[in-house]
Amino acid sequence: MxxxxxxxxxxxEFSFKLKGVFAELGDRHFWLEYIGECENENKYHLPFSLAPxxxxxxxxxxxxxxxxxxFFLKNFPFLTRINSQKIKEFIDQNxxxxxxxxxxxxxxxxxxxxxxxxxxxxxxxxxxxxxxxxTSWDFKSDTVLFLNLVKSRNKWQDIDxxxxxxKDDDRIKKMLFRRYKDxxxxxKVPEMYSYLKDKEYFQWLKQxxxxxxxxxxxxxxxxxxxxxxxxxxDFFSDYLIAPKKFRVANLARYRGEISDDTKKDLxxxxxxxYSYFKDPESKQAIDSYMENFHxxxxxxxxxxxxxxxxxxxxxxxxxxxxYGNPVYILTNEMTFSAASVFASSFKGxxxxxxxxxxxxxxxGMSKTYELKNSEIKVTFSHMLSYQKNGELFDGIxxxxxxxxxxxxxxxxxxxxxxxxTLLENINRHSxxxx
Numbered sequence: 001m002x003x004x005x006x007x008x009x010x011x012x013e014f015s016f017k018l019k020g021v022f023a024e025l026g027d028r029h030f031w032l033e034y035i036g037e038c039e040n041e042n043k044y045h046l047p048f049s050l051a052p053x054x055x056x057x058x059x060x061x062x063x064x065x066x067x068x069x070x071f072f073l074k075n076f077p078f079l080t081r082i083n084s085q086k087i088k089e090f091i092d093q094n095x096x097x098x099x100x101x102x103x104x105x106x107x108x109x110x111x112x113x114x115x116x117x118x119x120x121x122x123x124x125x126x127x128x129x130x131x132x133x134x135t136s137w138d139f140k141s142d143t144v145l146f147l148n149l150v151k152s153r154n155k156w157q158d159i160d161x162x163x164x165x166x167k168d169d170d171r172i173k174k175m176l177f178r179r180y181k182d183x184x185x186x187x188k189v190p191e192m193y194s195y196l197k198d199k200e201y202f203q204w205l206k207q208x209x210x211x212x213x214x215x216x217x218x219x220x221x222x223x224x225x226x227x228x229x230x231x232x233x234d235f236f237s238d239y240l241i242a243p244k245k246f247r248v249a250n251l252a253r254y255r256g257e258i259s260d261d262t263k264k265d266l267x268x269x270x271x272x273x274y275s276y277f278k279d280p281e282s283k284q285a286i287d288s289y290m291e292n293f294h295x296x297x298x299x300x301x302x303x304x305x306x307x308x309x310x311x312x313x314x315x316x317x318x319x320x321x322x323y324g325n326p327v328y329i330l331t332n333e334m335t336f337s338a339a340s341v342f343a344s345s346f347k348g349x350x351x352x353x354x355x356x357x358x359x360x361x362x363x364g365m366s367k368t369y370e371l372k373n374s375e376i377k378v379t380f381s382h383m384l385s386y387q388k389n390g391e392l393f394d395g396i397x398x399x400x401x402x403x404x405x406x407x408x409x410x411x412x413x414x415x416x417x418x419x420x421t422l423l424e425n426i427n428r429h430s431x432x433x434x
Contacts, residue, residue: 026395028336030378031379032378034374042125043118053078057079076143077137082130088107101360102358102395126148127148158332165201189225190224191228192225218325224335226337233249236342240327240349240352246311248285249346253383271308271310326429330419330422331398336360344387359398364381
């Protein structure tokens with residue numbers, strides 16, 4: 001349809017409408033923004049921090065220091081409405097990119113955007129007044145405040161979500177690896193690191209896994225890990241996959257012609273066509289797997305490539321060992337992209353359990369385009385990526401075997417309730433076995 005000269009639409013509005021179109025793809029790597037006049041972007045925020053809570057509520061907080069918070073209203077901790085609209089409805093209406101995210105990811109990502117209010121609700125200014133409804137602990141009474149939007153950002157951070165490996169920081173390294181007196185090893189993996197770019201991290205990781213060798217249980221914490229490279233899946237396969245075992249961890253089909261660059265991108269994700277595999281063990285693993293594989297989303301044979309497979313196994317590496325004791329992979333709704341593939345790759349092994357909150361399953365291979373006339377930048381995927389059970393990663397997530405949600409004290413920054421609950425669960429299970 002051609003628009004006449006008298007038919008006009010604001011570029012901000014056009015970008016918002018276009019988000020609604022792309023959102024229907026269910027692509028968790030989809031991202032769109034209006035990039036015109038970025039330097040003059042008007043930024044405004046709520047006068048408090050927000051953290052996600054059960055049943056689509058959000059907890060209003062005030063930041064005390066880097067890692068601790070207090071309630072904005074002690075007797076009415078939950079923000080339940082903005083301008084008389086329920087929080088869930090407000091997020092559904094305004095956060096289109098995450099329309100088909102798994103339940104808890106959708107809530108948390110929506111609340112995260114509320115913390116940067118200009119990203120979710122356009123057309124406002126600093127000092128504009130809005131109506132906020134706060135609800136009591138028992139959800140039986142409300143209080144209403146009219147508050148102004150502010151210039152400074154007040155953003156909630158989950159406990160330990162700010163950590164990143166630093167080879168020269170012993171304090172950080174002690175937070176990333178701990179060995180408990182009950183012989184449980186804990187490893188925090190804040191990013192999906194790359195062999196090529198992060199050699200020192202892998203050297204350190206090998207050293208701590210040597211220390212963990214004599215423990216009775218291993219926790220691998222990938223909460224708030226937003227992804228990156230798949231090299232850590234390859235690395236941990238040497239420790240978590242039993243000797244001489246081969247396993248299809250992921251398979252995918254690419255839409256469109258596979259150029260040399262596309263092939264390189266697929267290979268960087270450890271995804272290869274059947275013809276690539278020369279060893280009989282990998283071929284047998286794929287053949288056996290495909291006999292029972294039933295994709296829940298069918299694809300066109302003409303529009304999509306042949307399947308590409310990610311096969312993991314324990315290489316005969318003298319520097320590693322098979323860790324046959326219980327392994328717990330701790331995830332949350334902010335476990336994304338390659339980190340969610342990590343959880344899915346090892347889920348189902350007899351000694352591995354996923355604990356925490358359903359991961360934001362996502363495994364796309366995205367490209368970015370700029371629409372010059374409308375001044376819009378859009379990113380979306382060209383690949384369908386399947387979990388071992390035939391479900392897509394996107395929109396489904398990786399459900400935990402042991403579901404553990406945050407406590408109020410974890411949200412306030414006083415405890416790591418999810419980790420402490422998992423430790424109790426491991427000890428209780430161990431005492432029952434003994």
